[in-house]
Amino acid sequence: MTERSVLNLKNMVPRTEQQYEQIREQKRDLILQAALELFADEGFHSTSISKIAKSAGISKGLMYNYFESKEALLKEIVISGFIDLTGTFDPNHDGILTTEELEFFINQTFETLKSNTKYWKLYFAIMMQPSVLKMFEDDFAKIIRSIFEMLEEYFRKKGYENPELESKLFGAILDGLAFHYVTDPSNFPIEEVKKTLINRYVRKH
Amino acid sequence: MTERSVLNLKNMVPRTEQQYEQIREQKRDLILQAALELFADEGFHSTSISKIAKSAGISKGLMYNYFESKEALLKEIVISGFIDLTGTFDPNHDGILTTEELEFFINQTFETLKSNTKYWKLYFAIMMQPSVLKMFEDDFAKIIRSIFEMLEEYFRKKGYENPELESKLFGAILDGLAFHYVTDPSNFPIEEVKKTLINRYVRKH
DNA sequence: TACTTTTGACCAAACGTTCAGTCAAAAAAT
DNA sequence: ATTTTTTGACTGAACGTTTGGTCAAAAGTA
Numbered sequence: 001m002t003e004r005s006v007l008n009l010k011n012m013v014p015r016t017e018q019q020y021e022q023i024r025e026q027k028r029d030l031i032l033q034a035a036l037e038l039f040a041d042e043g044f045h046s047t048s049i050s051k052i053a054k055s056a057g058i059s060k061g062l063m064y065n066y067f068e069s070k071e072a073l074l075k076e077i078v079i080s081g082f083i084d085l086t087g088t089f090d091p092n093h094d095g096i097l098t099t100e101e102l103e104f105f106i107n108q109t110f111e112t113l114k115s116n117t118k119y120w121k122l123y124f125a126i127m128m129q130p131s132v133l134k135m136f137e138d139d140f141a142k143i144i145r146s147i148f149e150m151l152e153e154y155f156r157k158k159g160y161e162n163p164e165l166e167s168k169l170f171g172a173i174l175d176g177l178a179f180h181y182v183t184d185p186s187n188f189p190i191e192e193v194k195k196t197l198i199n200r201y202v203r204k205h
Numbered sequence: 206m207t208e209r210s211v212l213n214l215k216n217m218v219p220r221t222e223q224q225y226e227q228i229r230e231q232k233r234d235l236i237l238q239a240a241l242e243l244f245a246d247e248g249f250h251s252t253s254i255s256k257i258a259k260s261a262g263i264s265k266g267l268m269y270n271y272f273e274s275k276e277a278l279l280k281e282i283v284i285s286g287f288i289d290l291t292g293t294f295d296p297n298h299d300g301i302l303t304t305e306e307l308e309f310f311i312n313q314t315f316e317t318l319k320s321n322t323k324y325w326k327l328y329f330a331i332m333m334q335p336s337v338l339k340m341f342e343d344d345f346a347k348i349i350r351s352i353f354e355m356l357e358e359y360f361r362k363k364g365y366e367n368p369e370l371e372s373k374l375f376g377a378i379l380d381g382l383a384f385h386y387v388t389d390p391s392n393f394p395i396e397e398v399k400k401t402l403i404n405r406y407v408r409k410h
Numbered sequence: 411t412a413c414t415t416t417t418g419a420c421c422a423a424a425c426g427t428t429c430a431g432t433c434a435a436a437a438a439a440t
Numbered sequence: 441a442t443t444t445t446t447t448g449a450c451t452g453a454a455c456g457t458t459t460g461g462t463c464a465a466a467a468g469t470a
Contacts, residue, residue, distance in 0.1 A: 023449075043334045045250035049426060059451045061428080070426065121333055127388055128330040129248045165397050168385065172398075176381020180373065183332055192370050193377075228415095254460060264417045266462080275460065 028066050031056045036077050040118040043125060044074055044132065071135065078126060079139050081119045085112060086143050090150060097154045103202045109174065110194045113181055120182045147171075170201065233271050236261045241282050245323040248330065249279060249337065276340065283331060284344050286324045290317060291348050295355060302359040308407045314379065315399045318386055325387045352376075375406065 034056040038047040049070055053060045067073040088108035090097055113120060126132050151167035160166045177197070181188045239261040243252040254275055258265045272278040293313035295302055318325060331337050356372035365371045382402070386393045 027449090042336050043250065045248065046334075046336060048424080050424095058449095060426095061452065062450055064427070065449070124384075125330065125333040127384075128326055128333065129251075131247050131251060162397070165394055165401065168394060169382075169398060169401065172381040172385040173378050174381070175384055176377040176379070177374075179329075179332075179380055179384060180377040189370055189373060192367070193374060196370065196374065253458080255458095265460095266418065267416055269461070270415075 035073055036118055040121040089147055097150045113178055117182050120178055236271055240278055241323055245326040294352055302355045311403055318383055322387050325383055
């Protein structure tokens with residue numbers, strides 16, 4: 001105590017920075033979680049800042065201590081989620097997709113589909129709204145393009161007749177399955193579908 | 206004019222009513238078209254009644270002469286569009302899907318995808334918002350269920366190992382392709398994908 | 411005149427955002 | 441040990457704006 005006061009003559013801090021930082025981070029996560037849930041369930045425009053604040057157990061005003069705006073809040077949720085989602089593709093970042101990596105990616109995708117359904121919902125909703133999508137497409141485009149290039153190369157290596165077509169078909173199938181799953185999870189045989197997909201694209205050829 | 210008044214003795218406002226009706230119908234279609242376009246591009250909540258009115262070339266107040274509310278307007282667009290879309294499935298309404306009918310349905314689906322992209326966009330956006338979807342799910346559920354039942358029966362008849370799984374996979378693939386097409390039509394090889402799909406599901410087995 | 415159609419000013423409600431001020435907690439001074 | 445000072449998380453009333461919806465009046469048509 002006396003030590004500190006000697007050491008911190010200039011820096012007069014009532015609560016330690018660490019403490020503040022910890023409180024802030026926890027609360028930030030709380031807000032992000034509440035916002036994701038509401039954005040996914042009710043849509044971006046139908047979800048008011050007040051509703052998010054209430055769901056996170058804080059005041060409306062405090063929201064603006066943590067996030068610059070409602071848009072900035074959405075942006076952080078969507079972009080960080082997208083990076084999480086696509087991060088399991090080509091995990092060693094060598095630009096080449098092996099059979100094992102593709103199987104791993106499919107497995108991971110279905111795993112996040114179950115564990116993070118809310119994010120997938122939000123993602124699909126955003127992809128359908130050009131006025132909102134503009135906020136993200138720069139961030140998305142690069143990642144998506146590189147994924148499709150690697151997929152194409154994978155199918156070429158595997159001897160498919162039309163690799164470009166096959167890569168787009170594969171992407172569409174994966175998104176279609178995800179779409180149907182989030183629309184009605186209880187009636188979708190996700191495990192069997194996953195097996196079928198792996199059999200069709202990984203084991204064969 | 207004198208001619209007309211002679212011809213219409215009993216009906217005090219006869220031919221005029223016809224004219225009015227025709228004008229009304231035309232204007233209604235104009236509004237529906239403008240609204241579909243805006244709802245699809247900007248989203249339901251971001252599209253104001255004023256914007257639709259301006260786009261249709263009429264006043265805001267007149268909108269309420271043609272539609273009870275903004276919600277009723279959306280409802281009519283979505284439901285009538287959905288009926289149009291699914292009407293080409295089992296066209297003779299005998300509850301049984303033939304090979305030719307399935308091929309016809311796939312062709313029709315891809316045709317509407319190209320000619321009615323805006324509707325598909327709106328449909329996907331709505332499917333992702335439970336709070337909005339509630340307005341429609343009663344109307345959708347019956348149709349969707351019957352389609353999947355017929356698909357399942359089709360695959361059973363064709364000798365597929367797991368018809369239920371296969372029908373859900375087929376539905377997901379079709380929606381996935383539609384989703385990717387409306388997201389970026391210019392980069393999607395829709396014709397080749399259609400051929401591949403028909404080859405895979407109609408010609409084989 | 412009798413009618414329908416059309417307009418845009420108007421309303422209450424809800425929105426995102428701001429901000430003056432409160433508070434508990436901890437450091438510093440006593 | 442006690443008191444004072446300093447901090448930033450936190451609140452909610454208030455703001456300007458936009459919204460879906462209404463309505464009296466004007467315009468058009470017979």
